[in-house]
Amino acid sequence: MAAVMEATRTAARDLVRDETPARLRLLASLTAGAAAALLLVTGLVMDTVQDQVRVIGHQAAPLAATSADLYFALSDLDAQATRILLAGDADALAGSRLDALGAYRERGRQVDADLRDVLTISAGSPEQRLVTDLLDGLAVYRQRIGQALAAQEQAARTTGPATPAGRLSDDALGYYTQATTVLHERLLLDAQRLRATSEERLTRAYEAKTSTESAGGFFAVLLGTALLILLVLSQVWLARRFRRTWNPALIAATAISLFLVVAVTAVLGAQGSRLTEARAGGLQPYLELSELRAVGSDAAADTSRYVVSGNLAYYRDDFTGKSTLLTVGDLDSLAGAEAVRRWAAYRDSHERILGLADDGRTAEAVTALTGIRRGDAAFDFAYFDAAVATVTDARRLEFDRGLRAAESSLTGAVTVPVVALVLVIVLVALGVRRRLAEYR
16 A cells, blocks of 8 residues: 555656656646546536427427417317307208317317327326326316207207207206316316416426526636647647647647637527527417417307307406407417407407397397308407417427527537547647657
């Protein structure tokens, strides 16, 4: 043990003693150590950033988008169920009933797909509890809608060959009321919580990536500057000590190091900027538009609910609140003037339909609500929803493009620094090898 300690002390004295070979070895060791430290930091930072971008792009952002889509799909699911019951089995509204049935099934498949996606993305996370609650509530909702439809069919068989449009039997109305209560007091609230939780996860993922970029960029510049200083000092010292021209190997190592430091900071900044812009210009508007679209769909369903429920004032007030949210919110800035005009047209149709229902002209109210002619409520709402959906899809595509650009900018982000810095270490060794050989 004493011999080992003595040998260590001797090596240390040899390394720092005031002799050219010792100084050269010390300078080369410090330079190679700085390069190794920079290699470790850049490799770790770039690998971490790549993982964080993958989390944002393939977990946090899809979860937030799917949660927003789920909220809309649930809202429109109930709107389509209301249309089915509103049309009844009147021959004149058979086309509307078939269209509503098809849309109800499509929204049901959309809800199921969204829930499966959330389960897949959020495996092992707290969101799974919310999905379980949603699945339980959805089963109850579908059961009540099925019971309402069955009760209405039973009433039609009992009272005659056709049930007047817009009129539900007491049993059907009771089941339908239970279904809409489950939707608004359970399903939509759970969907809102899921959306809020997923957006919080997305925010945390962005914050973690920003923190990594800041710390990584700082240490990369710090260690890179130290490496460049050591390389320049090594060249100056060698040129003066040995009275020779500049060392080609060390010049190459300096150029590679400078390029690497600039490239690392540029890549970190570029992908961060692209992903931030993609969120601000694509994903966030998409989430907000999905919510506005869901509010619009649910508000439109209130028009039908008012007629089906026998002019229950609650649905008039509920529509007013949702319509106000659309008109005084960000609909214009998010979806454009066309969507605002279309919603204003639907709001006028809504008031006209409620006026007909209040006057006891239920059949006319149902015709105005389900008709597909210009000026009918279904026509106006279809155009409003299409206007919002077009912008919503465009925002989602904008985020996807930004995500792909950010991922593309990180291609080789780990491999290139590792190769470059290993090459720097080799060049440093080559640069001092011939000078050390002169002392052998």
